[in-house]
Amino acid sequence: MSQHHSSTAQAYSKEVQFSEKTMTEFKNILAKYDSKRSALLPVLHLTQDEFGHLSDEAIVYVAKLMDLSPAQVLEVVSFYHMFHRHPVGQHHLQFCVTLSCWMNGSHQLMKSTCSRLGIRAGETTADGKFSVVGVECLGSCGSAPVVQVNETYYENLTPEKLNRLIASCKDGEPRQP
Ligand code: FES
Numbered sequence: 001m002s003q004h005h006s007s008t009a010q011a012y013s014k015e016v017q018f019s020e021k022t023m024t025e026f027k028n029i030l031a032k033y034d035s036k037r038s039a040l041l042p043v044l045h046l047t048q049d050e051f052g053h054l055s056d057e058a059i060v061y062v063a064k065l066m067d068l069s070p071a072q073v074l075e076v077v078s079f080y081h082m083f084h085r086h087p088v089g090q091h092h093l094q095f096c097v098t099l100s101c102w103m104n105g106s107h108q109l110m111k112s113t114c115s116r117l118g119i120r121a122g123e124t125t126a127d128g129k130f131s132v133v134g135v136e137c138l139g140s141c142g143s144a145p146v147v148q149v150n151e152t153y154y155e156n157l158t159p160e161k162l163n164r165l166i167a168s169c170k171d172g173e174p175r176q177p
Contacts, residue, residue, distance in 0.1 A: 015057065016058050016061045017061070018047075018050055019050065022046060022049075022050045026065070029042045029043055029046065030043075036067055037068070039066070040062075040066060040068070040073070040076055041076070043062060043065070044062065044073075044076065044077060044083060045082075047061075048084065052084075052087055052088070053084040053085060053087050054077050054083050054084060054085055055085070055086075059073045081135050081136070088131040089125060089129050089130040089131035090129050090130070091130050091131075091149055091150065092130075092131050092149065093110075093131065093133070093147055093148075093149055094133050094134075094135045094147065094148040094149070095107075095109060095110040095113075095132070095147050096134075096135055096136070096137060096138045096140075096145065096146045096147070096148075097134035097135065097136075098136050098137035098141075099137075100137075100141035100144035100145075101137075101138075101141070101144040101145040101146055103144070104144040104145040105145055106134075106144070106145035106146075106147075106157075107134075109145060109147070109157055109159065109162055110132060112159065113162065114132055116166065117132065117166075119131075119132060120132075121133055129170070130166075130169065135148070138153065140155055144156075145157045147162070147165070149165070149169065149174050150174075152174065154176065154177065160177075161177035163177075165177045
């Protein structure tokens with residue numbers, strides 16, 4: 001009974017807490033910076049690595065650790081597109097849909113990717129392998145169209161290159177097509 005109660009409570013309390021290993025890394029990061037505030041970006045990366053995305057609960061947790069308000073943390077999280085507020089797939093495909101990329105067919109590439117994966121933009125496949133979103137300019141307009149998969153850019157995309165990229169993701173490791 002108590003075990004059932006505790007696992008149910010765990011499922012619904014949405015409490016987040018660093019593992020011991022991550023807490024050690026957190027302390028190591030803090031030691032490298034003069035102020036906690038300047039350590040916020042690396043701490044947010046660490047937090048996202050730990051939890052997969054930055055939920056409201058994770059933001060409150062980081063705010064407490066960093067002596068900041070949740071609003072201050074959220075402001076930074078919202079500014080950078082590499083931070084995810086919701087769960088994303090193992091391969092998170094972020095299609096730039098701003099002008100240069102749009103003019104070079106990024107919408108069409110995103111649309112064909114979505115239909116190939118059976119999801120809509122903003123969704124994640126049922127197996128958790130892929131998610132697709134449209135994002136604002138990735139700052140690489142000279143090599144449009146561009147898709148960012150997790151932290152890596154894939155530029156001058158064509159439908160064929162995109163096919164190869166997705167195939168390599170399916171094989172487990174995205175490669176430059
Ligand atoms: S418009 Fe796509 S990278 Fe700038």
